[in-house]
Each structure stands twice: as structure tokens, then as C-alpha cells.
Amino acid sequence: MHTHLVAALDIGGTKIAGALVDRDGSLLVRARRSTPAQEDAESVMGAVGDVLAELTSSPLWAGVRALGIGSAGPVDASAGTVSPVNVPGWRGFPLVERVGAVTGGVPVVLVGDGVAMTAAEHWLGAARGYDNALCLVVSTGVGGGLVLGGKLHRGPTGNAGHIGHISVDLDGDPCPCGARGCVERLASGPNIARRALENGWRPGPDGDTTAAAVAAAARAGDPVATASYERAAQALAAGIAATATLVEIDIAVIGGGVAGAGDILLAPLRRSLRTYATLSFVQRLTVAPALMGTDAGLVGAAAAAAAAVPAGGANGARTVAAQ
Structure with missing residues (x-):
């Protein structure tokens, strides 16, 4: 009988995934729905409700002692609300309260998706065994999270480690966040592709203009594609070096779709880091x-919940401030 399980939700602009996770990080029960990202708040909550209904109907649900949510941000764990950029219907949406109402008083822990990925990598992945780590998600945006002194460092609102919005180019392009020259504006997948196109790179016959297509062109020796990845790597290196200088991290773990470029990104990143981390x-x-x-969000949400809620449960508490 599984008695120490944690439920997990991973909420993004394309999918809402759920799982029941055991103390080894194995996903025992899974559920998934597409995110109706362009619909109203209740439609999106309906998809969350469908995922929760599958999880709560499992015989294993009786062993669940906490539920972790990793959500696209911004999130506010202190208020229990989420406002994902790519889900416009949710602005200040009281997700913790709504999930708690469905799950009957199981403690609910909310963190941003970058923090969730960090928790997963520290528990079972590349940051395992390191007491001080920065983990980055380089994808449509650039997010991240921190492990300091052996513990996940969420910050009061669950957003600590959001490296994508460190400014690394003081007079750089305006970022949608309102600042200038942010890491995300230089290093996210769409911005890598945009910069390559602006500088004369052209896609192949398939018309694919994603960052993955730019990476393939760089691998084949295209100088414009290569330069766009080198600029992204430089921005990431500057942000990583700034973080390391502030809080003394031992490892930076790079995940997300753009990291699929492998050495096209990592080789210039390591080179640039020598320039900035001096x-x-x-x-x-x-x-x-x-x-x-792809399971990092679920495993990490589970890890964050397990860390925040003592093994005996939380004495009926509905909400746990993820701090």
C-alpha cells in the first residue's frame, strides 16, 4: 500500500499534466489535458478539474499527503494565485484555493515552473548531490530556480531564481516585461530565431523558422545561425555569472527545449562563462x-510539496505558503 504519495500538477500554456508520485520520484498514475489557453478562466479551470478528477478517482489517492503545483508564471505563492503570461484568462486566479476545494483539504503548495524544474533536477537529476545550484529552463521564455544550502530557495512568492529577467544589455532591446536587455530577450527560442532571420538566415524548403531549425543550420555550419546561438549563450553566461557571484553556486543546469541544441548552445556558453565568471x-x-x-515539472512539483509538508501531513491545513 502506498501511504506517502504526493500529487502533482504541471500547468503550462499547452498542457495541464497531473500525477501521483511516490517517495522515489516514480509517477504511478498520470493524467493530462490540453490547456484551453485562449478561453476564459473557468474553461481553463475545467481542464484542471478533469485532471484532478482522474487522480482523485485512483485507489492510490488515499495515500496522498500533499499536492504540489508547478505553474507557468508569474505565480504568487503567498497569495495562492497564478497569472501565466500565455494563459490570458488567468490573471490573479486563485488556483490554490480552487484546487484545495476540489481535493478536500489536502495541503497545496504552489511554485513557479522554473522552481519546479529546479526541485526535480536537485532531487533526481543533474543537480543531485550539489548544495548550491542554479537550474535554467530555456524555452519560449527563460526561467529558473535556485538551490541554496541544500534546500530549494523559492522566495516569498515562489519566483526566486527567475534569471530570464536579469538585464545583461543595459541599452538593449525593450523586453515585454518592461525592462531592457533581459536574458530572455536574447536567449529564448523565439528570440534566437528572430535574430537569425533579421540577420539574413533563411529556413530550408520546409519553412521551419524555430530555434531548433536555427540549431540545425548552425550544426551544418551556417555562420548567421551560429552567431545567433553564440549571442544567446553570451547572455546566459552573463546571467549565470551574475547569479554565481551573488550567491555562490556550484553548478548551472540547462534545460528546456532550446537546450536540445546541445553543444551548439553549451560550447559557446562554457566559453563565455570564462569571460564573465572571473x-x-x-x-x-x-x-x-x-x-x-518532460517529467521535470511533475516530479519537481511533487518534490516541492514533499519538502514543504512534514511526513505526517499538515494537520488539516489547506494551503502551504511556499517559502
């Missing part, structure tokens, strides 16, 4: 690809 205490910083793949 002080003695950051020179030994390791860079490694993420290992957890």
Missing part, C-alpha cells in the same frame, strides 16, 4: 544539461 570563487562553476526531461 572571480576565484566562481571559476570552478560546472555547466551541465538537465536530465529530467
